[in-house]
Amino acid sequence: MVYRHNSLIRRKLGNVDLHLQENKAVSFGNTVPSVNDVVIHPGPGETFPRKLVGSCTATKGCRKGLPINNGRADSGIGGGL
Structure with missing residues (x-):
């Protein structure tokens, strides 16, 4: 069985700067090739293998x-991924 999830990449979030939403889209675009075609098998304890993406850095285009962070909105490189 295959599950799909749709979420808007760019959306208005209260008084959040829309520029941060655009940056999130760019960061996604730079990391997606490293996880394209990855299958995560559903089951207890299965989570996304974050090591496939690695650290989100400006050098990587994030x-x-x-x-x-701790339930509060923040700002930082690669935020939103």
Whole structure:
């Protein structure tokens, strides 16, 4: 069985700077090739293998985005991934 998830990459989030949303889209575009065609088998304890993407850095083309840290919105390189 295959599951799909759709989420808007660019969306208005309260008073969040839309530039951060655009940066998130760019960061996604730079990381997607490393996880394209990856299959995560559903089951207890299965999670996304973050090591496939590695660290999100400016050198890798990631931009400042909107990460959630301890339940609060923040800003940082690769935020939103």
